[in-house]
Amino acid sequence: MSATAGPTPLLRDPRRGLVAGVLAGLARRTGIDAVLLRVAFVVVAVATGGLALLAYLIVWAALPAAEGGSAPLTRFGRVARSPGGWRVAIGAALLTLSALLAFRELGIWWSDALVWPVVLAAFGAALLWGRWQRGGVGEAEADALPGSEAAHPRPSPDAGHAVSRVAEQYSGIFGVLLVIGAALLFLSSNHILGGLRDAALTGVVVVVAVALILAPFLWRLGRNLAAERAERIRSQERAQLAAHLHDSVLQTLTLMQKRAGDPREVSALARRQERELRDWLAGGGDREGAASLASALRSAADAIEDDHRVAIELVIVGDSELDAAAEAVLGAAREALLNAAKHAPDSGPIRAYAELGPAGIELFVRDRGSGFDPAGVAPDRRGVRESIVGRMDRAGGRAEIRSGPDSGTEVGLFIERDPGSRDGSE
Amino acid sequence: MRFDPVSLASGAAIAALGALLLFDSAGTVDVSLGWMAVALTGAVGAILVLSGLLGRNGRHD
Numbered sequence: 195m196s197a198t199a200g201p202t203p204l205l206r207d208p209r210r211g212l213v214a215g216v217l218a219g220l221a222r223r224t225g226i227d228a229v230l231l232r233v234a235f236v237v238v239a240v241a242t243g244g245l246a247l248l249a250y251l252i253v254w255a256a257l258p259a260a261e262g263g264s265a266p267l268t269r270f271g272r273v274a275r276s277p278g279g280w281r282v283a284i285g286a287a288l289l290t291l292s293a294l295l296a297f298r299e300l301g302i303w304w305s306d307a308l309v310w311p312v313v314l315a316a317f318g319a320a321l322l323w324g325r326w327q328r329g330g331v332g333e334a335e336a337d338a339l340p341g342s343e344a345a346h347p348r349p350s351p352d353a354g355h356a357v358s359r360v361a362e363q364y365s366g367i368f369g370v371l372l373v374i375g376a377a378l379l380f381l382s383s384n385h386i387l388g389g390l391r392d393a394a395l396t397g398v399v400v401v402v403a404v405a406l407i408l409a410p411f412l413w414r415l416g417r418n419l420a421a422e423r424a425e426r427i428r429s430q431e432r433a434q435l436a437a438h439l440h441d442s443v444l445q446t447l448t449l450m451q452k453r454a455g456d457p458r459e460v461s462a463l464a465r466r467q468e469r470e471l472r473d474w475l476a477g478g479g480d481r482e483g484a485a486s487l488a489s490a491l492r493s494a495a496d497a498i499e500d501d502h503r504v505a506i507e508l509v510i511v512g513d514s515e516l517d518a519a520a521e522a523v524l525g526a527a528r529e530a531l532l533n534a535a536k537h538a539p540d541s542g543p544i545r546a547y548a549e550l551g552p553a554g555i556e557l558f559v560r561d562r563g564s565g566f567d568p569a570g571v572a573p574d575r576r577g578v579r580e581s582i583v584g585r586m587d588r589a590g591g592r593a594e595i596r597s598g599p600d601s602g603t604e605v606g607l608f609i610e611r612d613p614g615s616r617d618g619s620e
Numbered sequence: 621m622r623f624d625p626v627s628l629a630s631g632a633a634i635a636a637l638g639a640l641l642l643f644d645s646a647g648t649v650d651v652s653l654g655w656m657a658v659a660l661t662g663a664v665g666a667i668l669v670l671s672g673l674l675g676r677n678g679r680h681d
Contacts, residue, residue: 279672280672281671281672282672283672284665285665285667285670288668289661289666291661291665292665293662295658296658296662298654
C-alpha cells in the first residue's frame with residue numbers, strides 16, 4: 195500500500211469502494227488493508243446492532259470524495275441556504291423522521307430514550323456547525339446589538355431575503371435549543387434528571403450571577419462594536435462620495451477649464467453636470483435604459499444639449515410610465531426641443547416644463563427666439579405638422595403652438611389618459 | 621399548458637396516501653398509526669425537497 199498516514203486528507207474513495215468508498219478512503223488514509231477494515235466493520239455493525247451503519251452514513255455525508263467536489267453534507271448546506279432552501283431542509287428532516295419511524299416499526303431500533311435525543315442533538319449540532327462555518331455567529335450577535343440594524347442597512351430588501359435573514363439569525367439559537375432539549379430529553383428518559391436537579395439549579399444560579407456581574411461590560415462591548423461598525427460604514431460612504439465627485443464633478447471642471455474659450459459649451463457642460471449631480475443626490479442614479487417618461491425626457495434634453503450646445507432648463511413634476519401616449523409626448527417634445535435648439539440657439543436657455551401624472555400629461559417647450567408664423571409654414575415642412583401636431587393627434591392628444599415675431603415660441607403638448615385604456619396606440 | 625413536476629409529484633403522493641387510507645378502510649391492508657406516520661412524513665418531506673430543489677431554478681420561487 196503506497197498511501198501512508200501523513201498529510202493525506204481523509205477522503206472517500208468511491209472508485210475503489212464497494213458501497214460509498216468510506217472504508218476504501220480510510221484504508222488509503224491509514225495504510226490498513228481495505229479488506230481488513232471491511233471485515234472489522236461488519237463485526238462492529240453486528241455487535242452494535244447496526245449502529246455502525248448509522249456511523250457509516252454520517253461519515254459518508256461528512257467526507258468529500260477523492261475525485262473532487264464537496265461533501266454531501268456541504269452540498270446540502272448550500273442548497274438549504276439558497277432561496278427556497280428552507281423547504282429542502284424541512285423536507286430532508288421529515289424524510290429522516292420518516293426513515294427513523296420506519297426503522298422503529300420494523301423493529302430495527304435501539305431505544306426511544308437514546309435515538310430521539312441523538313436525532314435532536316444531531317439536528318441542533320448541524321445547525322450550529324453550519325452557522326459557525328459561515329462565520330455568522332459574530333455577525334448575528336452584532337446584528338442583535340442596539341442600533342446596529344440602523345447602522346448597517348442591508349441590500350436586497352425583498353421578502354425572500356428578509357425571510358432568509360430571519361432564518362439565518364435564529365438558526366443558531368434554534369440549534370442551541372435543540373441540543374439542550376436533546377440533553378434534557380435524554381436525562382429525563384433515563385431518570386437521571388431528578389438526581390441532577392439540585393446541581394442544575396446551582397449551575398443556573400451561578401450562571402445568572404455571573405451574567406449579572408458581566409452584563410455592564412458586555413453591554414458596553416456591544417455598543418462599542420456597533421459604534422465601530424457604524425463608523426466603518428460612514429467611512430465607506432465618504433469614500434464612495436469622494437470617488438463619485440472625482441469621477442464626475444472634478445472631471446467636468448477640468449473639461450470646462452480646457453474649453454474656457456467656448457462659453458456655450460462650458461454652459462452645457464455645467465448644466466449637464468448639475469443635472470447629473472441632482473439626480474445622484476436624489477437617488478435617481480444613472481438614466482441609462484430609461485423606463486419612465488421623466489427619465490426619457492431628461493435623456494432627450496441631455497442629448498440635444500450635447501449635440502447643439504444649447505442650454506435647456508427642464509422642470510418635471512411627477513412621472514409616468516413609458517406607454518404609447520407617453521411615447522407620443524416624448525417624440526413631440528423631442529422635436530419641439532430640437533426646433534428650439536436649431537432656430538433659437540442664442541436666445542437664452544430653452545425652458546421646458548412637464549406635469550406627468552396618471553390622469554394626463556402636459557408639457558410646454560418655450561424659447562425666446564425670433565418666432566415664426568405657424569400658418570405660414572410651407573406644406574412640405576413636416577417637422578411641426580407631422581412630428582408634433584400629427585403625432586399628438588394620432589395619440590389622442592393635442593398640440594398648441596403659439597409663436598410670433600420676436601415673441602419666441604411656445605409649444606404645448608396635452609394628452610389625457612383613460613386609466614382603463616392605457617394601451618392606446620399612437 | 622406548462623408541465624409542473626412539483627404539482628405532478630405532489631398530486632401523486634397525495635393520491636398514494638389516499639389509496640393507502642382507502643385500502644385500510646376497506647380492510648385490504650392493515651395500516652397501523654406508526655406506518656401511517658411514516659407514509660405521511662415521507663410524502664410531505666419528499667414534496668418539500670422536490671419543491672425546494674426545483675424552486676432554486678426559479679421555476680417556483
